[in-house]
Amino acid sequence: MTLGSVTSREVWPVAYPRGEVRPADFRLVDVPVPEPGTGEVLVRNTWTSVDAALRLRLRETAPPGYFPAFPLGRPLDGVMTVGEVVASHADGFAAGDTVWHAAGWRDYAVVAAGQPALGGVGTLRRLDVRAAPAQAYLGALGANGLTAYAGLLHVAGLRDGDVVWVSAAAGAVGSLVAQIAKLRGHRVIGSAGSAAKVRYLLDEVGVDAAFDYRAGPLPDLLAEAAPDGVDVYFDNVGGDHLRAAIGALRPHGRVAICGMISEYAAERSAPGPDNLMLAVTKSLTIRGFRASAMAHLIPEMTREVGAWIRAGRLRYRETVVDGLERAPAALAGLLRGDNTGKTLVRITR
Amino acid sequence: MTLGSVTSREVWPVAYPRGEVRPADFRLVDVPVPEPGTGEVLVRNTWTSVDAALRLRLRETAPPGYFPAFPLGRPLDGVMTVGEVVASHADGFAAGDTVWHAAGWRDYAVVAAGQPALGGVGTLRRLDVRAAPAQAYLGALGANGLTAYAGLLHVAGLRDGDVVWVSAAAGAVGSLVAQIAKLRGHRVIGSAGSAAKVRYLLDEVGVDAAFDYRAGPLPDLLAEAAPDGVDVYFDNVGGDHLRAAIGALRPHGRVAICGMISEYAAERSAPGPDNLMLAVTKSLTIRGFRASAMAHLIPEMTREVGAWIRAGRLRYRETVVDGLERAPAALAGLLRGDNTGKTLVRITR
CATH class of the missing domain: 3.90.180.10 (Medium-chain alcohol dehydrogenases, catalytic domain)
Structure with a gap:
């Protein structure tokens, strides 16, 4: 040829x-x-x-x-x-x-x-x-699925009863995180950047509460959606989102940071959250990770996520x-x- | 009476x-x-x-x-x-x-x-x-011992071969952390705020390298003491120390934050580290903790630390x-x- x-x-x-x-x-x-x-x-x-x-x-x-x-x-x-x-x-x-x-x-x-x-x-x-x-x-069956699956279950160490907040929840990774947490029986709060995405989160992704982060002060929006706080925050955004999460996390809460889209284009790094002292007083764990460090979970992810997709229980x-x-x-x-x-x-x- | x-x-x-x-x-x-x-x-x-x-x-x-x-x-x-x-x-x-x-x-x-x-x-x-x-x-046999022991071994999850940096290493907690890490066979870098404390660290605490954080730009001082980076940072300080640690940590590095003395007196919170994106790219874990959440380790700590003290292997x-x-x-x-x-x-x- x-x-x-x-x-x-x-x-x-x-x-x-x-x-x-x-x-x-x-x-x-x-x-x-x-x-x-x-x-x-x-x-x-x-x-x-x-x-x-x-x-x-x-x-x-x-x-x-x-x-x-x-x-x-x-x-x-x-x-x-x-x-x-x-x-x-x-x-x-x-x-x-x-x-x-x-x-x-x-x-x-x-x-x-x-x-x-x-x-x-x-x-x-x-x-x-x-x-x-x-x-x-x-x-869903590639790097995004791996990031969502490994980040939520292994990096954040999802535990029974955890309330989960996912930012950029209408995105490629966030929408999978939110659905996996729901499939595991958790209360899930999703945030995104438009009213249309919020409707998508509520109607299709199936989160329990959702908000447009542009609609008001982030800590207030989060407090309204999760009045008793959250246990896990899946971070796709960084910046003010991470700060709000640290404020809202309950004792022994966990953050899995898979990305900081708010930082990617910045010429200079933005200051980090000014409330890290709360990580001490509330015994918080903040973990960054890359899917590439989680490649050993690909077979497990492919099996579980693949089964959910085929059963129509997880959509993308x-x-x-x-x-x-x-x-x-x-x-x-x-x-x-x-x-x-x-x-x-x-x-x- | x-x-x-x-x-x-x-x-x-x-x-x-x-x-x-x-x-x-x-x-x-x-x-x-x-x-x-x-x-x-x-x-x-x-x-x-x-x-x-x-x-x-x-x-x-x-x-x-x-x-x-x-x-x-x-x-x-x-x-x-x-x-x-x-x-x-x-x-x-x-x-x-x-x-x-x-x-x-x-x-x-x-x-x-x-x-x-x-x-x-x-x-x-x-x-x-x-x-x-x-x-x-x-x-050493009280809250400081518990903080050092639990923070280093359980929160930071000290692993064979880890290079450890301890800030405020001449202090009540830091001097114990440094010695416990040495007793476990690790390379330990200690930092403190005066030349006299640095001598104490080298001569009595027995760290492998020490520096006065006031003697120059912190990242440079740390790079000189730990040219290949560190795996564990035990944080007593916060602020610029935490930022330098995030810069120096190797992939899968861990931070145990037991306090942020740089923050305690502040009327307003200082901005957090501006390099948290490195937590993602290097798969870092940052954990805050309070000794009061570790009370279940008191018997184990008392036994181990007590034995080191009686044997003259740990001094305070x-x-x-x-x-x-x-x-x-x-x-x-x-x-x-x-x-x-x-x-x-x-x-x-």
Whole structure:
């Protein structure tokens, strides 16, 4: 098979954004479709992921401990993607296979089999598309599902009777956290950034209480939704949200921080919560985590979350953007809070 | 027995300090020696404790979750003290017993047997003064020992190979934390607020590296003492110390916060660390705790720490102030950092 006459489009960062991500920070580049070598496959990508945390790598220097910054003038290596194998020179893969890999934001990728990508979260692997559509492995059955599942159950150590607050609860991770906590029988409070999202939380996600954090002082909104306080806070936001949680947590409360979207675009770090003394007086535990440090839980998560999805007990929404060229705008929109559920780019040409 | 002709001196707070604690915030009051009722003992106090955390209760409102504020114009109920029973109307106690209780900063106290005090940490109890001098039960074998032992081993979850940083390491708690970590075979870095304290840390406490935090930018001093980073930070200080720790912690590092002396006198809370995003990228755990929530570990701590003390493997220093009337000045001095080891008031008259 030859694809010599076909070109592959790739989205390259060409400047690190200052503040908001702008489409001009990227360029859509035509390159020849690469040829797979021994042990490699050529994949035609069909769906590619858009994640808030990409913003952390679109900087001169990524935070210590995190994945390195994306180099400028090259495709993004480390963005989760699914596609179909076009040609395989690797054992165990054949043309037509649907696969997961991390060479996203491009039409075609050559991927080496058996090489770890993304700090351990993933290696090129074949997907079971009878169990779920391919793009679910970028969301509820992928890193988002792992983040929600591991963060709530293992990092926050959910215990019987805990009252749970989830911020960014209409997002890709938060909406799963809220549903898993409900499936486990907890009272769940969700917050989000618009009245429409609040309706989604109440009507579809099924939380017990929800509020729009823009509707008033956050501590008051939280106190109204959880008058007796909370035991677990699942943090996607940081900043004033984390501060409000520390104020509202009951003794022995726990925070799992999976991200701080309020911080990602900041040129300088914002001050942290000024009420950390309450962590002492209330014996609180605050834990940050990355899904990539939780890869050992992937089989358990896939089994449990997969069963809930198949039984119709856990649902997820997707915000789908059509066209690779719109990936940068999709990221900018996600960081502005335009999305509900998982943001995906469907690659069509 | 009658003590009708004797008076008891008591130190009462009469104003909540603004900023630094001043002797004028207290008054030394003469009151009749109280008479014990049924189930009570009369104790002549001999040593009374001076703790930085008392400052948290010398405010209109104590932090949520903490012990309540001390009322003005009354003796301080909830300050650890030892003394000798003068008269007993309680089963199990007799005149001449050396006891621990929480009615401190006064000459004489009537204490009910079997009543919990200090949120569960203590009830009136007889002390084994053959095992250690009475005042040790206010320090290394008391709340300080419990805080150090529980904080390091249980809250921070000390693991083989961990490099440990202890702040305020010349203080009552920090000097125990540093020694327990050394006894467990760890590399230990201690910091304190003067060159004399640094010498004490190196020569007597036996840490591997020590620095005076006033000698330069804290992150630089820490990096010099721990070039490869640390795994556990035992926080007695908060503020810039906590920030530096978050910067220096290695992946899966842990912080046990037992106090934030930098915060106690503040009229307004200081901003928290601006680098909490690193808790996410490095999978850090930050836990606050109070010794009073760890009372179940008292027997284990007493056994282990007591054995180390008797074997001469764990030593402690005392900063002794003679005279009840000097207790307020002793507290002010402690909050300024004048002390080394445990600050005690010896009650003489």
